[in-house]
Amino acid sequence: MKEIRLHGRGGQGSVTAAELIAVAAFEDQKFSQAFPAFGVERRGAPVMAFARIAKEPIRIRSQIYEPDYVIVQDVTLLDVVDVASGLKPEGKIIINTDRPKEKLKLKTQAEIITIDATKIAMEILGRPIVNTTMLGAFCGASREVGLESLNKAISERFKGDLGRKNLEAIKTAYERVS
Amino acid sequence: MSQKMSPPIQKDPQKRAASMRVVEGSYAVAHAVMCSMPDVISAYPITPQTHIVEHLSQMVADGATDAEFLTVDSEFSALSVLVGSSAMGGRSYSSTTSQGLALMYEVLYNVSGMRLPVVMTVANRAMGAPLNIWNDHQDSIGARDVGWIQLYVENVQEAMDATPQAYKIAEDLDIRTPVMVCMDGFILTHVYEPVELLDKERVRSFLPPYRPEHILDPANPYTFGAFADPSTYTEFRYQQCEAMVKSMAKIEKAASEFQEIFGRYYGGLIDTYRTDDAEVIIIAMGSVVGTIKDAIDQMRAAGKRVGLVKIRSYRPFPVKALKDALKNAQVIAVLEKDVSVGYEAGLTTDLKAAFYNSNLRMPIVGFSAGLGGRDITIHDIERLVQKAEAARAGIESEFEFLTLRKEIL
Numbered sequence: 001m002k003e004i005r006l007h008g009r010g011g012q013g014s015v016t017a018a019e020l021i022a023v024a025a026f027e028d029q030k031f032s033q034a035f036p037a038f039g040v041e042r043r044g045a046p047v048m049a050f051a052r053i054a055k056e057p058i059r060i061r062s063q064i065y066e067p068d069y070v071i072v073q074d075v076t077l078l079d080v081v082d083v084a085s086g087l088k089p090e091g092k093i094i095i096n097t098d099r100p101k102e103k104l105k106l107k108t109q110a111e112i113i114t115i116d117a118t119k120i121a122m123e124i125l126g127r128p129i130v131n132t133t134m135l136g137a138f139c140g141a142s143r144e145v146g147l148e149s150l151n152k153a154i155s156e157r158f159k160g161d162l163g164r165k166n167l168e169a170i171k172t173a174y175e176r177v178s
Numbered sequence: 179m180s181q182k183m184s185p186p187i188q189k190d191p192q193k194r195a196a197s198m199r200v201v202e203g204s205y206a207v208a209h210a211v212m213c214s215m216p217d218v219i220s221a222y223p224i225t226p227q228t229h230i231v232e233h234l235s236q237m238v239a240d241g242a243t244d245a246e247f248l249t250v251d252s253e254f255s256a257l258s259v260l261v262g263s264s265a266m267g268g269r270s271y272s273s274t275t276s277q278g279l280a281l282m283y284e285v286l287y288n289v290s291g292m293r294l295p296v297v298m299t300v301a302n303r304a305m306g307a308p309l310n311i312w313n314d315h316q317d318s319i320g321a322r323d324v325g326w327i328q329l330y331v332e333n334v335q336e337a338m339d340a341t342p343q344a345y346k347i348a349e350d351l352d353i354r355t356p357v358m359v360c361m362d363g364f365i366l367t368h369v370y371e372p373v374e375l376l377d378k379e380r381v382r383s384f385l386p387p388y389r390p391e392h393i394l395d396p397a398n399p400y401t402f403g404a405f406a407d408p409s410t411y412t413e414f415r416y417q418q419c420e421a422m423v424k425s426m427a428k429i430e431k432a433a434s435e436f437q438e439i440f441g442r443y444y445g446g447l448i449d450t451y452r453t454d455d456a457e458v459i460i461i462a463m464g465s466v467v468g469t470i471k472d473a474i475d476q477m478r479a480a481g482k483r484v485g486l487v488k489i490r491s492y493r494p495f496p497v498k499a500l501k502d503a504l505k506n507a508q509v510i511a512v513l514e515k516d517v518s519v520g521y522e523a524g525l526t527t528d529l530k531a532a533f534y535n536s537n538l539r540m541p542i543v544g545f546s547a548g549l550g551g552r553d554i555t556i557h558d559i560e561r562l563v564q565k566a567e568a569a570r571a572g573i574e575s576e577f578e579f580l581t582l583r584k585e586i587l
Contacts, residue, residue: 018370019200019202019370022200022370022371023200023370026198026199026200026372031371031372032200032370032371032372033369033370033371034200034369034370034371035364035365035368035369035370036364036368038226038311038312038313038364038368038551058371058468059333059468059469059471059472060468060469060472060556061362061365061369061465061466061468061469061554062469062553062554062555062556063553063555065555
């Protein structure tokens, strides 16, 4: 089983991103689960969401404390949340930032992957909504979900022009980290 | 001779099927309600139940069901509306949680006392004060004695599948008792996971149309819930108790008939997991059962003989099934998400009472955990088992808070 923890701020679509991971993983013929860290959601407040991917039906319901992957949608969270908490040394953390990873002062043995998802999202979507872009980076860095499956999940969720732009954002991020 | 249904237990009810889809728990429940062909749905939003009635509202607007969808001014009204609609012969549904269920309290007795087969989803949530929107079982355990059947579910698929089963049980003319389907708020209502969505036509073959014997009808007048003085009141309660006893066989039958059509089975009144040679048996209900199963597999791999009994039906309380499932345990650990302030907690006390006048004398220790949404981890389950094992040498504490943070007291 692979466990993924997403950190974001309320309104950034972290829960949607977790859901899309679950849908994509299921497309890959696996079992999956996605759920929010049920907070009192407020726009801008730190939030978490979780996803699990496994070959067998997933029974466990507890939150994720030792993730294989961490996705950080907003680099300012590093000042207020221990985003790398429990991250497995062989795992990966993918952070949306324009800063070089050496300057992030992250306490983890895991591989750190940075991507300026805000820039990609602004250029392609015209809005600083980075969740789908970060999914493209996650897909490229982890290969835990197939790009085709992720695209299918996105296309089901976002129709028309919005869907097309999101697919482009995913492709851009995917290629940048691959 | 009693016709005991003993279907082959399908241990893996979530085998991957091509027709499965990843959906939110609330959507799955709304879909199950829609497939159950309700006549009246009453809705008052309250977290974490809101998504269920939002999805139903959409389904009504889309014409997926021709149910009357009533938005009301409170939970008190939500259930009161259903007293009327159910008494008039309409299949009736609502859902609520926590303070909403508490506000319904008076009406809960009216529904059960009038023998109205209402089905309601309770998205289990803690009771305030202090205000808390997260999951535990205090709300429905607190409504233990209101005369409703209470079914607890482990995952989204079971939450969905239990809904038409609940109508079948409730509307049986031998039972005529309302049913609460209790699903963990947030943990199950807000999770996305693969489920096989029910098919309306197949549900129709499982659940016949509601055909009540008595309805409110000006052409053929009856009185519902009328005055009962001391000469008859006891007999009303007695008949409710009798119906609850009879409902045990009906709950098992509904589960078996459901399995015949849909191929999924979750146990009748209870289910067991690796109990055959278990020395320590954990008893629990709701979504934590899944986490416990994973914990048991890990402990089994380390040589510990641990098993699980999952309670599906808390009311009626399945005494005989529990005694059969637990008779060879050396110690029983109850894990429950509620507390009776002043004396232990519901399930622990009920289980001890069930065993007292029997020859079963293994220690029973109770643990409250997961209150107000505190996470229950595999590590917590391992600690629970350690404590239970220690109780074999002598019980130090019959009941405790498993994950109490003493440092902040």
